[in-house]
Amino acid sequence: MKMMKGRFFPILVPVFSVILGLIIGAIIMLVSGYDPIAAYGALVTGVFGDSYNLGETVRTATPLILSGLAVAFAFRTGLFNIGVEGQVLVGWLASVYVGISLDAPMVIHLPLAILAGALAGAIWGVIPGLLKAKFKVHEVITTIMMNYIALYGTNGIIRAYLLQPGERTKDIKSSASLGSAFLGELTEGSRMHYGLIVAIIVAVIMWFILWKTTTGYELRAVGFNQHASQYAGINVSKNIILAMAISGAFAGVAGTMEGLGTFQYMSINNAFTGVGFDGIAVSLLGANGSIGIIVAAFLFGGLKQGALEMSSAAGVPTELVGIIIALIIFFVACSYLVHWLTNRFTKGGKL
Amino acid sequence: MDFLQILALIIPAAIVSAAPIILTSLGGVLSERSGVVNIGLEGLMMFGAFIGALFTYYGQEWGLGAASPWMSFVAAIVAGAIFAIPHAIASISLKADQVVSGVALNFLAAGLSVFLTKKIFDAGQTPDIQERINKGDIPFLSKIPLLGDWLFSSAYVTSFVAVALAVIVWFVIYKTPFGLRIRSVGEHPMAAETMGINVIKTRYISVILGGAFAGLGGAIYVATISGNFSASTISGQGFMALAAMIFGKWHPLGAMGAALFFGLAQSLSITGEQIPYLKEIPNAILLVLPYVLTILALTGFVGRADAPKASGKPYEKGKR
Numbered sequence: 001m002k003m004m005k006g007r008f009f010p011i012l013v014p015v016f017s018v019i020l021g022l023i024i025g026a027i028i029m030l031v032s033g034y035d036p037i038a039a040y041g042a043l044v045t046g047v048f049g050d051s052y053n054l055g056e057t058v059r060t061a062t063p064l065i066l067s068g069l070a071v072a073f074a075f076r077t078g079l080f081n082i083g084v085e086g087q088v089l090v091g092w093l094a095s096v097y098v099g100i101s102l103d104a105p106m107v108i109h110l111p112l113a114i115l116a117g118a119l120a121g122a123i124w125g126v127i128p129g130l131l132k133a134k135f136k137v138h139e140v141i142t143t144i145m146m147n148y149i150a151l152y153g154t155n156g157i158i159r160a161y162l163l164q165p166g167e168r169t170k171d172i173k174s175s176a177s178l179g180s181a182f183l184g185e186l187t188e189g190s191r192m193h194y195g196l197i198v199a200i201i202v203a204v205i206m207w208f209i210l211w212k213t214t215t216g217y218e219l220r221a222v223g224f225n226q227h228a229s230q231y232a233g234i235n236v237s238k239n240i241i242l243a244m245a246i247s248g249a250f251a252g253v254a255g256t257m258e259g260l261g262t263f264q265y266m267s268i269n270n271a272f273t274g275v276g277f278d279g280i281a282v283s284l285l286g287a288n289g290s291i292g293i294i295v296a297a298f299l300f301g302g303l304k305q306g307a308l309e310m311s312s313a314a315g316v317p318t319e320l321v322g323i324i325i326a327l328i329i330f331f332v333a334c335s336y337l338v339h340w341l342t343n344r345f346t347k348g349g350k351l
Numbered sequence: 352m353d354f355l356q357i358l359a360l361i362i363p364a365a366i367v368s369a370a371p372i373i374l375t376s377l378g379g380v381l382s383e384r385s386g387v388v389n390i391g392l393e394g395l396m397m398f399g400a401f402i403g404a405l406f407t408y409y410g411q412e413w414g415l416g417a418a419s420p421w422m423s424f425v426a427a428i429v430a431g432a433i434f435a436i437p438h439a440i441a442s443i444s445l446k447a448d449q450v451v452s453g454v455a456l457n458f459l460a461a462g463l464s465v466f467l468t469k470k471i472f473d474a475g476q477t478p479d480i481q482e483r484i485n486k487g488d489i490p491f492l493s494k495i496p497l498l499g500d501w502l503f504s505s506a507y508v509t510s511f512v513a514v515a516l517a518v519i520v521w522f523v524i525y526k527t528p529f530g531l532r533i534r535s536v537g538e539h540p541m542a543a544e545t546m547g548i549n550v551i552k553t554r555y556i557s558v559i560l561g562g563a564f565a566g567l568g569g570a571i572y573v574a575t576i577s578g579n580f581s582a583s584t585i586s587g588q589g590f591m592a593l594a595a596m597i598f599g600k601w602h603p604l605g606a607m608g609a610a611l612f613f614g615l616a617q618s619l620s621i622t623g624e625q626i627p628y629l630k631e632i633p634n635a636i637l638l639v640l641p642y643v644l645t646i647l648a649l650t651g652f653v654g655r656a657d658a659p660k661a662s663g664k665p666y667e668k669g670k671r
Binding site: 028032080082131135137138140141142144145146147148149152153155156157159160270271277280281284317319320321322323324325326327329330332333334335336337 | 388457458461463587642645646650
């Protein structure tokens with residue numbers, strides 16, 4: 001048990017949470033008269049059944065990796081970026097704008113479009129960062145407000161300047177597209193695109209910045225203890241602003257996955273995409289680490305993709321997956337409970 | 352169209368869209384005053400809206416007639432209170448991150464309410480309810496020149512309920528021993544505990560009461576504005592209530608004022624097309640206005656807003 005607590009504890013909480021979430025999901029299905037075994041069977045088929053489903057799962061997971069990284073990067077500096085959703089939207093719009101309006105060979109156009117998305121997201125993230133650093137305004141509230149400003153703002157810009165029939169923008173030029181006929185053929189026509197490579201590169205970048213650079217050390221120090229960092233001569237304000245900028249940039253890149261990969265355009269959104277909010281779940285479950293986030297993104301991406309099959313084959317509404325994800329977040333957040341339980345066992349009942 | 356006519360058009364619409372936000376923001380005030388951050392207002396409101404639509408529908412089926420929406424309000428109050436319990440347990444007893452727990456509550460509400468809607472009605476939304484809260488003139492008061500037209504003619508009773516509850520919450524928080532306990536637990540739980548106040552119990556009561564208010568807010572939204580429940584019925588009103596609470600500086604009457612103001616901005620974005628001058632302003636600017644103002648308020652340009660000192664921090668006995 002001691003070893004379990006020492007080495008495996010970081011993995012124990014997420015695994016425990018996922019299992020508990022799935023069990024309660026099964027109980028909810030039983031109570032409401034569905035067959036949980038058939039449903040989970042269909043869910044697995046919906047992920048691994050054929051190459052189309054696999055391709056779509058990868059496509060769903062790709063932006064989740066990036067939004068998860070965005071949330072995690074801010075977390076590491078002690079900031080809670082709920083604004084990933086809004087940063088995704090502005091990143092999406094910026095990348096599509098560059099994708100539509102520029103003419104360039106792919107080697108220039110594609111990176112430029114992705115960078116435009118990253119820049120837009122970074123700007124959207126810097127505003128709450130500045131307000132936090134200069135005016136001590138809590139970032140949770142400002143980022144929520146920035147989400148709505150992004151939602152209505154991007155809709156307004158599309159309506160005013162980029163509108164095409166069908167409440168959407170034009171398609172981006174193929175030189176800015178992440179889409180690939182090869183991957184599409186390989187996966188029987190799924191919308192899988194090369195974005196996964198971008199997402200993995202960003203995951204490596206995050207790991208490198210946080211663990212291999214002085215800046216990363218400072219960012220993490222601020223996350224652990226602002227006052228101690230200040231005392232040690234670290235510029236806390238600068239690091240808060242920087243963390244929000246990088247976090248926002250990651251989120252912006254998540255938006256480009258939708259704009260340059262999945263859809264190749266941007267439509268007027270009546271509601272949020274959910275990519276940013278799911279990023280919170282991903283980063284929590286992935287314990288804010290690059291590898292954990294990739295695993296968690298594939299888990300949630302798989303759940304969301306498999307839910308479609310679960311709905312058509314077993315008749316269970318797709319929202320069940322939303323419930324399971326909510327439960328998983330609850331259990332991860334309540335890791336105190338797991339700590340408490342393991343302490344009880346290891347200390348022979350004494351606390 | 353002259354100015355008075357414009358006011359007669361905007362003000363009633365503002366009050367109608369403000370009522371659900373007022374109630375939900377009061378829920379936020381109760382919870383946060385006791386030191387528990389509640390990002391889950393949106394989810395609580397959504398679940399209240401679902402229960403509101405569900406019970407109004409069944410009220411009609413059971414032959415309750417015009418009483419059905421009122422029964423649905425009671426159901427939504429109870430449901431909101433129950434639905435706040437997971438957040439209370441997680442953030443008070445299990446010392447979870449309160450923001451994370453609130454986010455989880457929003458996910459849970461979005462999933463559960465639509466799941467149940469599909470399960471019960473086999474469709475993405477509930478049937479339109481027949482028995483809605485009707486507009487009516489308030490006797491005597493509607494005869495007052497101007498004010499009568501603006502405030503008391505063809506008004507919803509629920510709007511007055513919301514305003515009355517704001518006054519009641521203000522009275523409870525600032526004028527009763529119970530309110531003093533809530534505030535002290537939110538400002539300095541250690542000191543409160545020393546004075547013999549049960550911090551844990553007070554916080555539980557406040558969070559659950561807050562859930563009840565948000566649930567009522569959601570049900571009133573269904574009964575007066577949307578008329579049914581679907582996944583997109585509550586999209587941001589809960590967060591707007593959160594903004595109103597902050598804009599109102601965690602004060603019940605302040606929150607009400609802010610909610611009325613946000614209601615005005617919302618109603619302008621809807622009725623704006625009928626009004627000269629405002630036609631020129633793009634809709635997006637009016638939609639964005641409440642959120643921009645909230646950020647400015649927090650930044651201190653519109654008077655500084657400070658949260659209760661202990662909000663967001665789990666209480667641990669003996670920890671300094």
